[in-house]
Amino acid sequence: MKSLLLKWNQISLVKRILVGLIIGILLAVTIPDSAAWISIFGSLFVGALKAVAPLLVLFLVMSAIAKHKSGKKTNIKTIVILYAIATFSAGLIAVIASFIFPITLTLTTGAEDVAPPSGIVEVLQTILFNLVANPVDALINANYIGILAWALVLGVALKKAADSTKDLISNFSDAITEIVKWVISFAPIGIMGLVFDAISTSGLSALLDYGTLLLLLLGCFFFIALVINPLIVYLYIRKNPYPLVFKTLRVSGLTAFFTRSSAANIPVNMRLCEELGLDKNTYSVSIPLGGTVNMAGAAVTISILTLAAVNTLGIEVDFATALILSVLSAVSAAGASGVSGGSLLLIPLACSLFGISNDIAMQVVGVGFIIGVLQDSFETALNSSSDVLFTATAEYARKRKEGQDFTINTKNAI
Template sequence: MKNGLRKWNQISIVKRILLGLAIGIILALTLPNGAKWISIFGDLFVGALKAIAPILVFFLVIHAISNHKKGNKTNMKSIIFLYAIGTILAGLVGVVASFVFPVSLSLTTGAEDLTPPSGIVEVLEKLLYNIVDNPVNALMNANYIGILTWAILLGIALRSAKETTKNVLENFSNAISLLVKWVINLAPIGIMGLVFDAIVTSGLSTLVYYGRLLLVLLGCMLFVALVVNPLIVYVNIRRNPYPLVFTCLRESGITAFFTRSSAANIPVNMRLCEKLNLDRNTYSISIPLGGTINMAGAAITISVLTLAAAHTLNIEVDLFTAVILIVLSAISAAGASGVAGGSLLLIPLACSLFGISNDVAMQVVSVGFIIGVLQDSCETALNSSTDVLFTATAEYAKKRKEELNSHQTEAI
């Protein structure tokens, strides 16, 4: 038994996840609906990730900040810049694609009971209130902006603490990281349950009616993942970006695709950053922050569905308004909730730019929920994998700059 477990754990986690994916598909196609108990494995896996992530972030950040030495620079400025430029370019891709491949919708209902934000001020106001949220409440509700804020402040306050106190924090941080490894090792079983539930519950037949819309949305996300992001990485590190891009998509994107939650994928991303030998002091902050503000996929969803609504209503969109939509979709995406379907409720806000009524906008949101089985999965995979991609890019760019400076010094 032990030998079997040891051999199983020696197999790459990606290969194990792919095996779980295949088993989930086979079970969904061969077993009757009465076997829906299989989906509980997926719920338990996502629940475990969501439960451990806030505590992981809290203690990692406190430990990293409390041990930070003066003069040791992090890459947070570069990472935040990459997050911002990546999200804006994603919004641009969504707008351009919507003009080149205009899509009209068959509007539906079903989201009338949801309450979208009334304006961009409300979105930003919510972000600000999340910063000063009660720390216990922030941990309970997985409010990562609040968790980061209090963890950073506590870390700064503990900088002058005794070494024994810092050792306790380090022990807690290491213990929670070990728990994360245990949870991630259950990913194959969790993915099996998630795939089974997705196929049995939602099916894929309803997506045929929205094939053109899905092609535009998923095409934009693939373009950003395989063209735009690699270009951003290449500009910064000046070497072939695709090995890093594919690593992030494979080891972060796959789990994010099925969990459909950037927050739930934070432990997976932390583990990947550790595997890539990145600076723990940086990624312990950049990964949870990215799960909140780095939302390229959300920017695409908001811009494409908003312009689809405009095309449906025969509203002419001029260049100036399109530029405003790019910026608005990027800012709104940063305020999107890191849970399944979080970006869809920001569509009415973008629709108001074209004078589209809230009633019509909520019908567009309903369409978004119908195609969410693929749209939201791909969106989250892009968002979450990019968190690691840009964190690694900033660190590699820094090392490249240091090497160039070293060679110049030696030449002199």
């Protein structure tokens, strides 16, 4: 039995998730009544995600901010601005796409208990009160806006703390990230239960919902990678951006697609920056930072899945609220973990804007894991490749501003 489990764990997570997906579909189609107990695995998986997500957000964001060193003359300021512009643009594009192609989901229980907000004033009031919530209460009640606010404040306050203190916080962050990996390792079994429950309850039509949702997500990913990001790069360097874009996608994006982890792809990005001849003092900071806060793909996922939940529950969204969602998805994306599926854990933060309960939000997270075989791979490829793209853009933009000539090393760009 031990050797069997060892062999199972040696199989890639993507393949294991596919196995769980197929088994869940087959059981739901063939013996839905006899295998009803299978759905408990989905509930347990969602429960584990709900338990670890608040701590993940708190320590990951707090550690990233506390360990950021100031005073060094680098391009970090420009890179952070680029990260922010790209992530906000991604969230905005996702919101626009969701308005043009509205998606609804198949939820199992809890939808009848939702009380949608009456308007933008109530939404803003909810945000303000959540921001000043007691930190312990925010953790207990999964108030992600409050958790993110406290993580930001504590991170800034701890920037002057002793290195030993920062290392301790970093160790906690690493430990929780490891726990997330353990939880996600059970994703095949959890997804089997979630798929079984969805199909046995709603029929095979649930798969169509997931298929259209996946197409919308991938369409946004490709549009951002091939249109929005190149446009941002061109505005800064005033040269053809596509050779650099294709090289980052080929070297960084391809490996990130298979590792499905921005954190795991950091060494690849470091080597690519060295190959591009970039300043080591800059990319040694910007690449690890980007692995945590540069999450355009995560902003897309958060926005689209949140609005899918909103559409499912029949909540009306005006332009002002949609703009707030774009900002919130960008901010919350910065708290997404550098491991597989990390952005999905931030969906409840955005859902809280519309009065959607944490239970329903975590059902949406479960849907995200069902399509995560492709969604998370493409999302990570976009996130990780743009870390190098914007690090290079900032350096080339500085050289252009100073009147220096620069050549982009784009050998084997495609």
